[in-house]
Amino acid sequence: MSQAASPTQTTAPASAFETDHDAFVTAQPAPAWVAALRTEGLASFRALGLPSSRDEDWLYTNVRPLARGHFPPAPASVHPPTSLAAHRFALGLEEGPRLVVLNGRYEASLSSTAELPAGVHVTNLAACRDRGALEALGSVAQAVKHPFVALNQAYLDDAALVHVEAGTVVHAPIQILFLHTPTGDPVAVHPRILVVAEQGSDVTIVERYGIDCIGALAGGTCLTNAVSEYVLGANARVRTVRVQREGTRTYHLGFTGVRQARDSHFQSTSVSLGGAIDRNEVRAHLDAEGAENHLAGLYVISDEEHCDNHTVVHHHVPHGTSRQLFKGILAGQARGAFTGRVVVDKGAQKTSAEQANHNLLLSQKAVAETRPQLEIYADDVQCAHGATIGRLDVDALNYLRSRGIGKTEARNLLVHAFAREITEAAGDARIGEGLDALLAARLAPSSEGTQA
Amino acid sequence: MTNDNTPLLEIRGVRATAGGKEILKGLDLKVGPGEVHAIMGPNGAGKSTLARALTGHQDAEVTGGEVLFRGKPLLDLEPEERAREGLFLAFQYPVESPGVNNSTLLREGLNAIREHRGEDELDAIDFLQIAKAKADLLEMDHAMLGRAVNHGFSGGEKKRNEVLQMLVLEPVVAVLDETDSGLDIDALKVVAKGVNALRGAGRSFVVITHYQRLLDYIVPDFVHVLADGRIVKSGPKELALELEEKGYGWIEEELSEASAS
Numbered sequence: 246m247s248q249a250a251s252p253t254q255t256t257a258p259a260s261a262f263e264t265d266h267d268a269f270v271t272a273q274p275a276p277a278w279v280a281a282l283r284t285e286g287l288a289s290f291r292a293l294g295l296p297s298s299r300d301e302d303w304l305y306t307n308v309r310p311l312a313r314g315h316f317p318p319a320p321a322s323v324h325p326p327t328s329l330a331a332h333r334f335a336l337g338l339e340e341g342p343r344l345v346v347l348n349g350r351y352e353a354s355l356s357s358t359a360e361l362p363a364g365v366h367v368t369n370l371a372a373c374r375d376r377g378a379l380e381a382l383g384s385v386a387q388a389v390k391h392p393f394v395a396l397n398q399a400y401l402d403d404a405a406l407v408h409v410e411a412g413t414v415v416h417a418p419i420q421i422l423f424l425h426t427p428t429g430d431p432v433a434v435h436p437r438i439l440v441v442a443e444q445g446s447d448v449t450i451v452e453r454y455g456i457d458c459i460g461a462l463a464g465g466t467c468l469t470n471a472v473s474e475y476v477l478g479a480n481a482r483v484r485t486v487r488v489q490r491e492g493t494r495t496y497h498l499g500f501t502g503v504r505q506a507r508d509s510h511f512q513s514t515s516v517s518l519g520g521a522i523d524r525n526e527v528r529a530h531l532d533a534e535g536a537e538n539h540l541a542g543l544y545v546i547s548d549e550e551h552c553d554n555h556t557v558v559h560h561h562v563p564h565g566t567s568r569q570l571f572k573g574i575l576a577g578q579a580r581g582a583f584t585g586r587v588v589v590d591k592g593a594q595k596t597s598a599e600q601a602n603h604n605l606l607l608s609q610k611a612v613a614e615t616r617p618q619l620e621i622y623a624d625d626v627q628c629a630h631g632a633t634i635g636r637l638d639v640d641a642l643n644y645l646r647s648r649g650i651g652k653t654e655a656r657n658l659l660v661h662a663f664a665r666e667i668t669e670a671a672g673d674a675r676i677g678e679g680l681d682a683l684l685a686a687r688l689a690p691s692s693e694g695t696q697a
Numbered sequence: 698m699t700n701d702n703t704p705l706l707e708i709r710g711v712r713a714t715a716g717g718k719e720i721l722k723g724l725d726l727k728v729g730p731g732e733v734h735a736i737m738g739p740n741g742a743g744k745s746t747l748a749r750a751l752t753g754h755q756d757a758e759v760t761g762g763e764v765l766f767r768g769k770p771l772l773d774l775e776p777e778e779r780a781r782e783g784l785f786l787a788f789q790y791p792v793e794s795p796g797v798n799n800s801t802l803l804r805e806g807l808n809a810i811r812e813h814r815g816e817d818e819l820d821a822i823d824f825l826q827i828a829k830a831k832a833d834l835l836e837m838d839h840a841m842l843g844r845a846v847n848h849g850f851s852g853g854e855k856k857r858n859e860v861l862q863m864l865v866l867e868p869v870v871a872v873l874d875e876t877d878s879g880l881d882i883d884a885l886k887v888v889a890k891g892v893n894a895l896r897g898a899g900r901s902f903v904v905i906t907h908y909q910r911l912l913d914y915i916v917p918d919f920v921h922v923l924a925d926g927r928i929v930k931s932g933p934k935e936l937a938l939e940l941e942e943k944g945y946g947w948i949e950e951e952l953s954e955a956s957a958s
Contacts, residue, residue, distance in 0.1 A: 652777065666795075
């Protein structure tokens with residue numbers, strides 16, 4: 246690689262991610278505690294290196310295009326924020342609290358945090374002069390364990406921070422939008438979210454990436470390397486909705502780390518609407534008894550897109566509950582993969598864990614891979630998994646048509662029906678409807694390759 | 698040219714295969730406006746294949762003959778086009794569609810049919826008003842409209858839902874494929890009530906059934922016996938009673954005597 250000019254301690258040539266770091270640090274000075282995290286992240290990234298497909302956890306996703314390419318940190322947006330303000334903040338969430346991060350930088354003029362109730366603190370990292378309440382940053386997503394978490398930390402710039410005090414119930418979903426604006430050359434952004442929900446609090450977080458794929462519309466290639474950390478106190482309830490819609494040329498790597506205290510309840514709904522490579526990881530730790538973890542995911546991909554959902558739910562203690570439901574809709578020559586690992590430690594008796602992955606193939610050439618991995622070391626548990634790969638039900642199609650509904654409309658109804666279980670899992674009618682609308686747009690005939 | 702006496706449905710020498718086997722072997726049937734025709738017959742005679750062939754189901758392949766619907770050829774039309782022309786099939790085994798809302802199915806279907814007729818699309822509110830009134834007629838809970846199509850419905854609920862669809866879509870010709878099978882007497886009466894509510898000069902019914910009992914409530918103008926892929930005997934409604942009493946054996950005997958002589 247031409248970018249790999251400077252020598253490093255490792256024998257492998259330094260990737261552009263390493264050689265770009267000095268320029269980044271110079272261009273984006275940060276408080277000492279952030280600088281220290283960056284240095285630590287870079288060191289971990291050097292030590293871990295980019296994963297290869299020989300790595301068990303990266304069996305289905307080849308990140309070589311990232312090593313070959315050059316993805317420097319995105320420059321500040323050249324578009325005046327006003328042009329983006331007109332952009333639809335869809336999902337029925339036009340109003341309400343939101344944080345907007347534009348090309349990796351918090352954009353106050355597009356954000357709105359005034360109407361949050363007392364007890365909720367929403368801010369961005371650049372506004373924090375000292376680490377203060379941010380002790381948790383890096384505690385759930387640990388740089389030493391994961392190369393892309395390390396990379397994210399190395400390029401830590403601005404982050405969205407949500408802190409909900411004990412007993413605070415936040416009714417309005419808090420939206421966090423990570424937007425990119427078009428550039429001619431490939432760029433990288435490393436979004437970061439930290440959500441701390443203290444004991445007995447209740448909050449919904451909506452993470453959105455690349456709203457209406459501004460960058461992709463302009464033909465730009467982008468790497469999004471997002472890390473989100475969720476820390477749940479005892480009896481806390483956190484719902485997250487994660488929508489990735491950055492466009493067909495994007496490389497999106499998402500990592501969600503979750504730590505759950507006693508009786509806490511975490512529910513995540515992720516919707517991936519395509520990308521050159523879209524990797525969606527969840528690492529959840531049920532640290533105390535009575536914790537409940539629900540992961541739902543939907544991926545809708547076409548053409549030569551690739552989506553890989555990879556989860557690890559770790560039951561460390563007894564009486565934990567976890568549910569996973571992931572669904573793929575695959576058209577064209579798309580490849581979808583699901584790996585779901587459930588680890589039940591020796592002492593984690595009375596664990597109840599279920600996992601399912603269902604795939605709907607809309608074309609002859611689409612490929613779905615599914616790999617449940619149950620690692621159970623306890624002997625008194627209920628664990629189940631199931632996976633299906635199928636096509637549209639011909640009888641159902643015929644039934645709808647026999648009522649006067651056209652073939653295309655009937656297909657769309659059935660595809661939506663397949664997806665609805667996930668969009669409904671978001672648990673909020675407005676968000677569910679918004680997700681259905683996004684899905685309808687994705688499945689529209691103009692979306693090349695989706696119609697099999 | 699159509700006039701008041703043109704049959705709404707005319708089946709001429711239809712042959713059809715299912716699963717590679719010939720099931721219909723030259724079937725003829727003429728259904729005039731306002732008439733109710735009952736089709737009875739032993740298992741395997743071809744009753745369900747007839748229903749499927751009429752609606753364009755992929756499991757029935759028509760290999761010969763023709764079907765005229767209101768004087769126009771039917772068999773070249775797609776299933777949805779047949780529905781829009783006014784043909785309706787109440788399925789013997791209604792298909793479950795988890796995730797497809799019952800009222801969405803009905804509204805999309807009704808609006809497609811209305812558009813075909815050059816009528817305005819109904820909005821959600823107007824539609825719901827119609828659907829609720831029809832549900833009331835069938836003593837159905839309005840909540841059924843909001844549920845997934847047939848998903849988790851009992852056998853009786855599924856059949857009732859078929860009749861609800863028929864009432865909403867207001868077809869010109871409705872084919873009921875064993876809609877009475879498995880129903881208790883109360884459910885049967887409700888189903889019959891739905892059918893009788895639609896009966897009128899411009900609308901016809903083909904009622905496929907195993908049991909004469911249904912015909913006590915939906916009184917047919919004609920009864921036909923379908924055996925070995927053909928209509929082998931036709932008669933007035935009393936024929937159904939005779940079939941109930943004596944079974945189908947005597948018809949087969951009658952037929953073999955006729956062919957011997």
